[in-house]
Amino acid sequence: MDAPLRYAGTGARDPSLATVEDRRAAMNAPLVAFYVGGFEAIGGIESCFEDLLHAFSGAAIDPALFVWAENLPQLRDLAASGTTVYRTSLRAGCRWALPDWLLLLRHATHLRDVDRIVFGKIPPRRVFQHMLGLLDRRPNGRPELLFITPYRPSELWSNGLPAWIGGAIDTMIVQSPDFTADLRAAGFGGRIVEMPYLPPKPAVAPNNAPAHDGICRLGFLGRLAPQKNLFYLLDIVEQLQGDAVELHLFGEGEHEIALRAAAAERALPAIFHGPVERAAVPAAIDSCDIFLNPSISEGQCLVALEVLSRGRPFLGSAVGAIPQILARGRFGDIMPLGDVAAAATVLRNAVAAWRANAWKPAAILDAYRTAYDPDSIAAEYLELLTGPSRRTDTA
CATH class of the missing domain: 3.40.50.2000 (Glycogen Phosphorylase B;)
Structure with missing residues (x-):
């Protein structure tokens, strides 16, 4: 127009x-x-x-x-x-x-x-x-x-x-x-x-970076609900025990109590941050290095766009419009459903790329600006x- x-x-x-x-x-x-x-x-x-x-x-x-x-x-x-x-x-x-x-x-x-x-x-x-x-x-x-x-x-x-x-x-x-x-x-x-969907945020360089302590901070942002398949996510993260990773979950929902119990029982490095107001979403994204979404059902997946708009890579299951989002640039990768070992391999490779400084926020932001x-x-x-x-x- x-x-x-x-x-x-x-x-x-x-x-x-x-x-x-x-x-x-x-x-x-x-x-x-x-x-x-x-x-x-x-x-x-x-x-x-x-x-x-x-x-x-x-x-x-x-x-x-x-x-x-x-x-x-x-x-x-x-x-x-x-x-x-x-x-x-x-x-x-x-x-x-x-x-x-x-x-x-x-x-x-x-x-x-x-x-x-x-x-x-x-x-x-x-x-x-x-x-x-x-x-x-x-x-x-x-x-x-x-x-x-x-x-x-x-x-x-x-x-x-x-x-x-x-x-x-x-x-x-x-x-x-x-x-x-x-x-x-x-x-x-x-x-x-x-x-x-209209992208929720314009592409903006992160205001801060996670601490440079060698720990790769994995983020999840969304409802702690059955659709999000978060017990499967715990299974995946468990495969990376000893790889210096932490899982940070931002959100609330009916599975929260059971997820907390499962993470504690397995001594997983999982931190539950509770619900996040929309104005605080950028800071939550900036605090992590890679975001994960193993959902069994999605639509556009606005969270993926919010994550990419802050220059962070996104790993998600091949549901909804996630494959089309990831195909528009070097934004991340698909995690298979129903195969913990294969999904853990995808995540392990992404963490290795992060440690090699291959995920550059500026490159993700440039591709995001072009695509959205x-x-x-x-x-x-x-x-x-x-x-x-x-x-x-x-x-």
């Missing part, structure tokens, strides 16, 4: 422009709803939407975010930067989809005038179908519906793409050709756009969300 993405100022709206119609007339901007549903303080798709909305501050788009969540600092920051946040606080009753029902019933009128709805999470089936019914009754018909995949489709829908989703979504935004292949194999006939320019990617999203509609029944 030729038009600049960002303009001077904070992006906050003129309070005299009280109505949607006033704002849209003043900005000549389409109204785009971003639906997340349950918004967690730390989460991949939540971070994706948060980064996009901040990037759109002041641009020719009028965004609204629909969430059920606590009154989180991230949501207050988004509201201050110009995003209208429609929020409900009920979090109980997920088994019966009560939070999603309350969010829809309380704020459905605000979907009346939207030009597009971008989903990061699809609501439960009955809620989604009720939403579609409301949208179909609009005088101007249903808006374009887009879905940004939070995981690889074959991992997200292991039994195949549900017809009630595939038949309603007009545009799927995916992060790799493998995701496209999954959707086509599942019978999705709508538009598919391959586009990475945030302004260019944000401009692509803006063009997609403000260009001609691609409603299935009018395309």
Whole structure:
């Protein structure tokens, strides 16, 4: 796009422009709803939407975010930067989809005038179908519906793409050709756009380096949850006992107590740092030498981008978009799943390269800047969300 993405100022709206119609007339901007549903303080798709909305501050788009969540600092920051946040606080009753029902019933009128709805999470089936019914009754018909995949489709829908989703979504935004292949194999006939998540951070040289004491500090950043496969990570690190390595885990989750016990039982050099606020993520990354992610399921894997943006190498399993990320530069390597010895060999080789000073932050940063320019990617999203509609029944 030729038009600049960002303009001077904070992006906050003129309070005299009280109505949607006033704002849209003043900005000549389409109204785009971003639906997340349950918004967690730390989460991949939540971070994706948060980064996009901040990037759109002041641009020719009028965004609204629909969430059920606590009154989180991230949501207050988004509201201050110009995003209208429609929020409900009920979090109980997920088994019966009560939070999603309350969010829809309380704020459905605000979907009346939207030009597009971008989903990061699809609501439960009955809620989604009720939403579609409301949208179909609009005088101007249903808006374009887009879905940004939070995981690889074959991992997200292991039994195949549900017809009630595939038949309603007009545009799927995916992060790799493998995701496209999954959707086509599942019978999705709508538009598919391959586009990475907006990189969460520009490439910045680390502010500090780990201590030069000969210890290679291995990092993990994320939820301590089953999907992350962290007991397998402990098995891998155990193979490197005596190689002067430490494992630093940044995060919390349902496996934390069991992981701590397993690490202590085996006398592994594992340090648990607890949850990390997003503002403190760069310092956490800078404190380690190599980052690891043996997940069994991923989407874009924003953590990989955050790690690379600080000039650190990344070793991850071949799930989600991780292979495509690592293929864009000399960023790291793939760790095999289900084979501790083979994965330990990959890690041991990476540690040896680190000791030989072969992982140079400047080289990683240069490759990252080339592969993931945030302004260019944000401009692509803006063009997609403000260009001609691609409603299935009018395309």
